Amino acid sequence: MTKPQMIIPTYDDMLCAHERIKPHIRRTPVRTSDYLNEITGAQLFFKCENFQEPGAFKVRGATNAVFGLSAAQAEKGVATHSSGNHASCLSYAAMLRGIPCNVVMPRTAPQAKKDTVRRYGGRITECAPSTSSREQTFALVQQETGGDFVHPYNDPRVIAGQGTCSKEFIEQTDGLDMVVAPIGGGGMISGTCLTLSTLAPECHVIAAEPEQADDAFRSFKAGHIIADDAPKTIADGLLVPLKDLTWHFVSNHVSEIYTASDDEIIDAMKLTWKHLRVVMEPSSAVPLAIVLKNPDAFRGKRIGIVITGGNVDLDSLPWLA
């Protein structure tokens, strides 16, 4: 049963999103590595969303939301709570349109993240690092500014935007047997399901999740959303739980969810830096980690892997910790 307020984005919404955001995003390249193919026994295609200007696929959903606003709403701008890539991507999108962006962020968020949001003109309001403080602070900010709330993932405009990635992916590869993407809140996975269920229904959608934040895996097995309290993993982009909209896509279209340990994620991350020679986040390494861990499930297949982001603290790399 769909709750009355839940608007499920359609394939046409994704197509409209692509036309809307094309001038503002990059059609990111697809990379391959003979060496990674050799050790996995599969044919791997890596879509480099870390090469988006703000370094993450989330610029797709963010620009779709921002450039879809009416002129009247645009004047009041947008608002969100996030301490990760959604905050910087929404600020970036708002900067491109020249409208305000208010971001509520825990005061404990890394300085680098705050700097990036500010570089793109985002206005930060700090809160205490708790859900209640964040919700209270966000309610105040939204009341004051009238900014349109763009949720990091549980928003049909955002999901339609993220779906544009796998449209390009299919066009660039002449077809794939499966697409593997990391799962946190489920925005990228939902967009991937949205697009592929119409464009390439034979292509399986596989989600990759850190063992230490495996709420999506457990939800998938249980048949209903299970939210973790305070998961801890090196893959810090994947800490948030599924919500009703992303659960809709995950429960209806995802073929399987596999998990990997933090050590496996770090190994896969270093392997990608070394052989693909791209800088990517720990979260983006989870797909390769699960492919390496479950060779029988992936051998011989044409596998698309989404490199979701490349914002890393170069002064503290996990394999040097």
Add this chain to the structure above:
Amino acid sequence: MTKPQMIIPTYDDMLCAHERIKPHIRRTPVRTSDYLNEITGAQLFFKCENFQEPGAFKVRGATNAVFGLSAAQAEKGVATHSSGNHASCLSYAAMLRGIPCNVVMPRTAPQAKKDTVRRYGGRITECAPSTSSREQTFALVQQETGGDFVHPYNDPRVIAGQGTCSKEFIEQTDGLDMVVAPIGGGGMISGTCLTLSTLAPECHVIAAEPEQADDAFRSFKAGHIIADDAPKTIADGLLVPLKDLTWHFVSNHVSEIYTASDDEIIDAMKLTWKHLRVVMEPSSAVPLAIVLKNPDAFRGKRIGIVITGGNVDLDSLPWLA
């Protein structure tokens, strides 16, 4: 005056090289960063030769030499002395054609470099870390194997191969005001001169060199080759001196050589990892370092920068030393 044995590759040689090597190399993508454009005041285009399978542009010259061999010579294979990317790229090219590759390498060369050569089927003969030992050892190896000597840069086939990079670069960017590449022995710079002097004569060729290995800079100013004894710089791909063939191109076609300190090179390297999100070697960061250091020379221009290689020891990054 050209020495009788010096064969200068022509523009047609480069075109033939491109047709010959196309099936074996990647047409590498060109990356841009609004942020790097902003801080330099220029329009920068980065050609990602670090995305070649063996991680360096040198695969172009190596595949051109290897796939241009007669069947009779191919049986005996190729041979070279190098402890860097040329060794692995030549081994890689020989592996693709299925012929032997012998490499003379100082026994002090990093284990990772030896491992890469062996992974591609190259046969290593170790020598003492001195020029005399290397020359003696190489003479023996060549006598024994009959392998065709493919010099890392002072070889017309190699230079014609390297020249294919700027042909693609011009095609991919719709024209550039200048191309900036690092200079060591001068193979990439010579290939760039070879191609651009015919294809885009209005496009300046600028060489970028480490201050601590500035023999090309001093040669350029003096009007004849000056070879350093034992230069030391973080940019370990740029330690070798110019030779007659590369000097021909440098002295006739290079517009300017700029130098940068090791600290400036490390800063530019980190900046590129952070904002382009690509893994590249210190040597590849020298161009951005000189652009940042000489803003008046580059402001407002469309500048092509060749990211020459991406083989880095991820366990010892220079900014963490």
